[in-house]
Amino acid sequence: MSNSVSLVTLVSASVSATAGYIVSRLSQRLQDRKAIYRWHLAIVSEIRTLRTRLAHYEVAFERRVVTGEISGSEVLRVLLPPGDISVFTHSASSIGLFDTRTALRVLRFYADVRTLQGHALVLAEVAGRPGAAPQESDFSQHRTMLRRCQRRAHILVRRLRGEVREQWFMRALWSGANSSQGVRTLWRSVSHH
Secondary structure: OHHHHHHHHHHHHHHHHHHHHHHHHHHHHHHHHHHHHHHHHHHHHHHHHHHHHHHHHHHHHHHHHOOOOOOHHHHHHHHOOOOOOHHHHHOHHHHHHOOHHHHHHHHHHHHHHHHHHHHHHHHHHHHHOOOOOOOHHHHHHHHHHHHHHHHHHHHHHHHHHHHHHHHHHHHHHHHHHHOHHHHHHHHHHHHOO
């Protein structure tokens, strides 16, 4: 009798431990999904803002810097006001929440923005020297860098918005499946296909 009680206790403890582990893993995955969703929303918002800034910067660059009206350092404020890349700066470690391909695209975009910013500072220094002015080749190179940033921003926003929609659908499916009515609805939709 004591052997059967020990066996029942052992089986019960094993089932309880396994169930606890599974619930813990599911809970962790749900938390990870929520973190990914929030990160995606934040980074999409920031990249969209930067895309708008790049468009304003392009207009200001062509109208005011190329014509010599203001220096490149002044127009930089149009490109990157303080805080415009704070999501990426303060949460760069969250880049691992993306798949590898998307993470590389995000990193390339922000590297391009930083490079564009650095190049604008170089142009401003050249323009600030007495009797010196940036060459047309410098402006041409700057335009190329700017357009590359704009293109990458456009591609990233489209890609990330698609991923956010997919995650939203999965969250809706998960929350719907957690209610008893959601389970029945989900079961019916799966069993009819």
